[in-house]
Amino acid sequence: MFQKATIAEQLDRWRKLLRFVRIYGPGRTLYKAAGRMRLRVPQLGRTRGTNIGLIGCGQFAFATIGYYLQRYFRRGILACYDVDEQATRTLARSLRVLRACSSVEELFETPELGLVYIASDHASHADYAARALDRGLDVYVEKPIAVTEEQLLTLLRARVRSVGRLFAGYNRPFSKAICILRSLTKVDLSGGITLGCFIVGHRLGPEHWYRRPEQGTRVCGNIGHWLDLFVHMLCWRSLPDKLDIAITWADYEERDDNICIAIRSDRGDLFSVILTSRNEPFEGINETINFQHGDTTARIDDFRRMTVWQAAKLKKYRFWPKDVGHREAIGQPFALLPGRAWHEVELSTLLMLHITEMVRLGEQQSTFSFAQEWTRIEAAIDEGVGRPSPTCNSRSH
Ligand SMILES: NC(=O)c1ccc[n+]([C@@H]2O[C@H](COP(=O)([O-])OP(=O)(O)OC[C@H]3O[C@@H](n4cnc5c(N)ncnc54)[C@H](O)[C@@H]3O)[C@@H](O)[C@H]2O)c1
Missing domain, CATH: 3.40.50.720 (NAD(P)-binding Rossmann-like Domain)
Known part of the structure; x- marks a missing residue:
């Protein structure tokens, strides 16, 4: 009624x-x-x-x-x-x-x-x-x-x-905060990258379509954004190969929500994401990102503010309206300059699918290799389109 x-x-x-x-x-x-x-x-x-x-x-x-x-x-x-x-x-x-x-x-x-x-x-x-x-x-x-x-x-x-x-439509790499951070960060080829994401998500009931296994659960619905941002930032330096992945959740019966994922790489990188949704956020989804690499430390507060520290230098930014990168992402087809390397999206999707499977099966530990996964997928693509497999990793993206 x-x-x-x-x-x-x-x-x-x-x-x-x-x-x-x-x-x-x-x-x-x-x-x-x-x-x-x-x-x-x-x-x-x-x-x-x-x-x-x-x-x-x-x-x-x-x-x-x-x-x-x-x-x-x-x-x-x-x-x-x-x-x-x-x-x-x-x-x-x-x-x-x-x-x-x-x-x-x-x-x-x-x-x-x-x-x-x-x-x-x-x-x-x-x-x-x-x-x-x-x-x-x-x-x-x-x-x-x-x-x-x-x-x-x-x-x-x-x-x-x-x-x-x-x-x-992975838009976070197109946000002003991430673009500015990219331009400020001096890449240290031998240095690790640390990225921590604390995400307050919408409270979605078990009946919401995002939660259904055939829809990829909230791992594909939300956590994919942060895995994609992690892969994007790793590419600023160059990718590691092997990842050790650990997952824990607040409730085994609701494994795709109130979840914490931690990853370390064979190049000393560290990544963590917490997706928490214990109540409905009044202002909508809220995202806090912490980053450290080389001499750069940064904190992004809900893509509305960013603070960057580089030795004695301190820079503060405000973004109004809040900029999570939707405009530039949606404008990709009209952009004059070549956009983001597509291969990043392929790799972040492979990682997301791997973690989705862990969550589906209730597995808390596993390893993942970008090189192995990509070689396997590339061979399957080539077979499907009748293209001879390259003798070396010569595919252009
Ligand atoms: N990039 C971002 O930040 C961001 C944010 C929110 C949503 N999204 C994405 O946008 C998409 C839509 O999400 P939403 O929040 O608008 O959800 P929504 O539930 O409001 O809209 C989904 C729509 O898709 C329709 N639909 C379902 N199955 C369909 C099918 N097989 N063919 C055609 N239409 C179908 C539904 O009827 C519904 O109208 C999702 O992929 C979601 O992940 C992206």
Whole structure:
């Protein structure tokens, strides 16, 4: 039965709205609120002719992809599709999408389609992305790019065959904090990298689709971001090979949440991530990152502030609106300069799938080798596309 919000609940809604304006700025807050209520957002200025399709019409597609495409890149959306007909229809109406499709085939057959953004459930990402690539389209696929090794192979084979370009929605490496930190950090080739991530996530009930084993659990849903950032930062120096992985969780029955993962590498690197969700964070997800390498120590406070220490030098940064890198990540297809090395995403996905399997099986210790895993996957890609295996590691990324 419909229940009226109490005065306290109504006050909390207003508080949240004001807090979000302070964190995300008014424009993004408007899209976030409109996305929840499926309201029409006012169109400011003209958008360019569009060739963009959107698969998955949920909150992220509306409030993040829709916002940045329309407000920053001035691109309209040509066609959209969601398995939930109401989601398709309401997003299409609110964001003035030209064609609300009733099947993904209808979307793929839309004349003029050139680029597809995929923000559907995790288990469908790789298949949609591979089908779009096989049609020669450019593809931006949200994280995770795959939740099983089979899906990953399907996608990577399609990438090899296709003339289309493939981009991933792992956005943290595109945040201002990480880009500035990269430019300040003097790489010490013999030095280890320490990265610690403390993530306060949304409280998701056991029924939430992120938690389902076939969707890759919260390891693919959230922890993949931090494994990907770790791989990205390791590549600033150059990768180690072997990793020792240890995992512990607060509750064996809920192993993908309130979890702590620790990794050490054969080059002295250390990584830890804690995902905690014991209550629902009022301001949304909150991320604290600590980093140390060479003479650089840094702390990133929810991608809103960063402090960097280098010997006697101390630098402080503020990022408003909060910048987790969504804008630059979503803009990858329009960037003039080559973006992030795709191979980083391949390797971080292999590591994520390995850890997902540990969590599924309840394994607390294991080892992982980037070289071994990649050699195996590369051979399987080559076999699948009928390409002779390279005699040395000559694949270009
Ligand atoms: N990069 C980031 O920071 C970030 C943040 C949040 C969400 N995301 C990603 O965005 C995607 C969507 O998440 P969300 O928060 O919008 O969730 P959501 O539940 O609001 O939306 C998911 C939508 O996908 C639709 N869907 C489910 N299965 C489908 C299928 N097979 N084909 C087409 N549509 C399907 C659902 O009906 C729903 O409308 C996920 O991949 C998620 O990981 C990324």
